[in-house]
Amino acid sequence: MKRIVAKEEFCLGCRLCEIHCLVQHSQSKQIIKVFRSERGTIVPGCHVEQSGLVSFAIQCRHCDEAPCIEACMTGAMHRDPDTGAVLCDQDKCVGCWMCIMVCPVGAILRGSAKQVASKCDLCLGRDTPACVANCPNEALRYEECDT
Amino acid sequence: MKSATPKAPYAIIGNSVAAVGGVTGIREVDSDTPITLVAREPHHTYSRPLISYLLGGKVDEGRMPYRPSDFYDKNHVRPLLGVEVLRVDTDARRLEMSNGTSLAFDKLLIAVGGRPIVPPDMTGTDAQGVFTFTTWDDARNIKAYVEKNAVREAVVVGGGLIGLKSVEALVELGIRATVVELADRILSITFDRTASDLATKSLRKAGVEVRCNNTVSEIKRQDGRVTGVVLRDGTEVPCSLVILAVGVVPDTRIVQGSAIQTDRGILVDDHLRTSVAGIYAAGDVAQAADLLDGSKCPIPIFPNAYRQGLVAGHNMAGEEKTYEGGLAMNAVDICGLPTISVGITTPTGDEYEVLSLLDEKAPAYKKIVLKHDRIVGAIFIGPIDRAGIVTGLIKQRVNVSGFKDVLLTEDFGLISLPTEYRKHVVSGTGIAI
Numbered sequence: 001m002k003r004i005v006a007k008e009e010f011c012l013g014c015r016l017c018e019i020h021c022l023v024q025h026s027q028s029k030q031i032i033k034v035f036r037s038e039r040g041t042i043v044p045g046c047h048v049e050q051s052g053l054v055s056f057a058i059q060c061r062h063c064d065e066a067p068c069i070e071a072c073m074t075g076a077m078h079r080d081p082d083t084g085a086v087l088c089d090q091d092k093c094v095g096c097w098m099c100i101m102v103c104p105v106g107a108i109l110r111g112s113a114k115q116v117a118s119k120c121d122l123c124l125g126r127d128t129p130a131c132v133a134n135c136p137n138e139a140l141r142y143e144e145c146d147t
Numbered sequence: 148m149k150s151a152t153p154k155a156p157y158a159i160i161g162n163s164v165a166a167v168g169g170v171t172g173i174r175e176v177d178s179d180t181p182i183t184l185v186a187r188e189p190h191h192t193y194s195r196p197l198i199s200y201l202l203g204g205k206v207d208e209g210r211m212p213y214r215p216s217d218f219y220d221k222n223h224v225r226p227l228l229g230v231e232v233l234r235v236d237t238d239a240r241r242l243e244m245s246n247g248t249s250l251a252f253d254k255l256l257i258a259v260g261g262r263p264i265v266p267p268d269m270t271g272t273d274a275q276g277v278f279t280f281t282t283w284d285d286a287r288n289i290k291a292y293v294e295k296n297a298v299r300e301a302v303v304v305g306g307g308l309i310g311l312k313s314v315e316a317l318v319e320l321g322i323r324a325t326v327v328e329l330a331d332r333i334l335s336i337t338f339d340r341t342a343s344d345l346a347t348k349s350l351r352k353a354g355v356e357v358r359c360n361n362t363v364s365e366i367k368r369q370d371g372r373v374t375g376v377v378l379r380d381g382t383e384v385p386c387s388l389v390i391l392a393v394g395v396v397p398d399t400r401i402v403q404g405s406a407i408q409t410d411r412g413i414l415v416d417d418h419l420r421t422s423v424a425g426i427y428a429a430g431d432v433a434q435a436a437d438l439l440d441g442s443k444c445p446i447p448i449f450p451n452a453y454r455q456g457l458v459a460g461h462n463m464a465g466e467e468k469t470y471e472g473g474l475a476m477n478a479v480d481i482c483g484l485p486t487i488s489v490g491i492t493t494p495t496g497d498e499y500e501v502l503s504l505l506d507e508k509a510p511a512y513k514k515i516v517l518k519h520d521r522i523v524g525a526i527f528i529g530p531i532d533r534a535g536i537v538t539g540l541i542k543q544r545v546n547v548s549g550f551k552d553v554l555l556t557e558d559f560g561l562i563s564l565p566t567e568y569r570k571h572v573v574s575g576t577g578i579a580i
Contacts, residue, residue, distance in 0.1 A: 006573070049558075049560045049561055049562040050562065051562045051563070054562065055562075056562070058560075058561055058573065061572075061573065067450070067535075070168070070450055070453045070454055070457070071449060071450035071453070073164075073194055073195075073196040073197070073449050074194050074196075074197060074210070074213070075194060075212070075213045075214055091210075092210060094197065094200055094205065094206060095480065096196070096478055096479065096480065097478040097480070097485055097487065097531055098449065098450065098478045099535075100478065100487070100531055100532065100533070100534055100535055101476055101477075101478040101487045101489065101531075101534055101535055101538055102450060102476075102535050102538055103535035103536075103539075104535055104536060104538065104539030104542075104543075104572050105535075105536065105539075105561060105572055105573060106532070106533030106534075106535055106536045106560060106561065108535070109532055110485075110531075110532065114485075
């Protein structure tokens with residue numbers, strides 16, 4: 001399947017990926033409106049880690065053997081049969097945080113109200129995820145690869 | 148006993164997480180050979196840990212299913228629900244069942260789980276209003292009893308995970324709950340003292356009374372119904388509901404007297420095979436190796452059960468897969484306080500090194516236990532985000548000597564890890580990052 005791959009040697013640490021992830025998952029889909037009225041209501045599925053000159057963006061790896069799916073006690077965490085993406089059904093999630101306990105990349109966060117899990121959904125419905133499409137230096141790529 | 152059905156190529160006993168893991172494991176290898184699944188409970192596979200959420204009214208019955216309603220159909224599973232397996236006949240290789248029929252099998256997965264302990268030395272456990280709490284029906288029965296008898300006060304025996312989740316549900320229902328714990332602190336198996344104290348504070352803040360170093364010696368009744376309990380120290384606590392949550396043991400009854408070897412649970416090897424060829428066990432009934440020290444012990448937790456079922460399923464279908472070993476871990480929210488505990492949290496011995504950071508006010512607590520520069524345990528209370536990175540380091544036995552000093556820092560993340568390990572976790576070797 002296609003996965004998002006980070007190239008740390010190209011990452012500027014600009015965090016535009018986080019911002020565009022938020023916009024993509026917002027109600028309004030408009031950057032200024034998100035800033036004005038939706039800030040704090042959504043958590044990005046992608047975040048930038050930085051230390052000195054090194055930085056990279058990390059999001060769910062959509063693992064072939066996903067520990068979060070195995071540990072999810074409600075069945076909320078599941079694999080989309082068509083795309084292979086690991087998705088969280090937020091209507092089923094009760095916020096037990098088993099997924100946070102087992103995700104080896106730390107890609108699952110508590111949603112804004114700390115009630116349900118929030119993670120990258122590969123921007124289902126878009127050809128290229130928003131973080132990749134808006135990365136100014138091609139530090140994020142969307143390519144076919146196995147884990 | 149008549150044999151009503153043809154031989155099952157795959158039979159599974161049980162219908163919870165390990166059984167679902169088993170179905171999934173078989174189907175990852177073998178897409179269509181039929182699976183027969185026999186389970187005592189009549190329900191479609193449901194999420195067992197959700198029973199406390201159901202009791203507390205946080206979820207409704209519609210949210211109980213663990214897998215979609217077409218799960219059996221899609222996976223070519225013939226479910227025999229509401230049918231109890233009475234005995235596994237290892238010589239004739241068949242199951243004797245409560246409906247008077249038997250089922251011959253080729254490959255078998257035993258995933259019947261555990262059963263709750265009713266303390267034998269406690270008098271009055273047969274009174275109305277005394278419940279154990281491990282099934283959907285338990286939640287329904289408790290809820291019905293609470294409504295019918297307008298329960299206002301309850302006693303929960305046992306300060307472990309089941310006990311505390313049931314307390315949380317009772318609090319949601321506006322019931323005044325008292326937890327009685329035999330040990331000197333709650334969650335004594337998974338937490339250290341500091342973490343137990345923080346959890347106790349969270350419970351007391353929610354109005355729960357916590358009594359440790361104590362237990363219920365007698366349950367009092369009037370007209371058959373619970374009216375209160377007498378504690379070991381003589382204190383009487385009035386209540387009209389008692390939940391027994393002192394623990395769960397592997398339910399090995401159906402293999403007693405068979406050729407399948409048991410200890411505390413059904414003994415399995417690293418392929419989840421029992422001592423009888425073609426028969427596997429997974430989940431709370433199984434006793435498999437521990438990841439950290441290799442000793443065989445039952446670790447009755449959700450992720451291990453699924454993993455064991457999955458691995459067993461692969462092996463049953465003929466594709467070899469090895470179980471890495473179980474790691475004790477729990478993520479549980481205690482009356483609004485998120486907690487995660489993994490591995491050895493209360494080490495004893497000179498070979499261990501402990502790093503910890505506590506902010507009692509927040510509250511926030513992070514503890515990491517190391518042995519020979521490898522993490523073997525951790526506790527996170529409050530800020531739990533990204534705890535899984537540490538779990539990953541435990542599982543992969545990564546030497547952390549090079550970045551030990553940043554393990555407790557707020558911005559600890561993948562960037563703190565050695566490049567090679569980071570590459571391995573993030574995208575598989577050979578790919579940048």
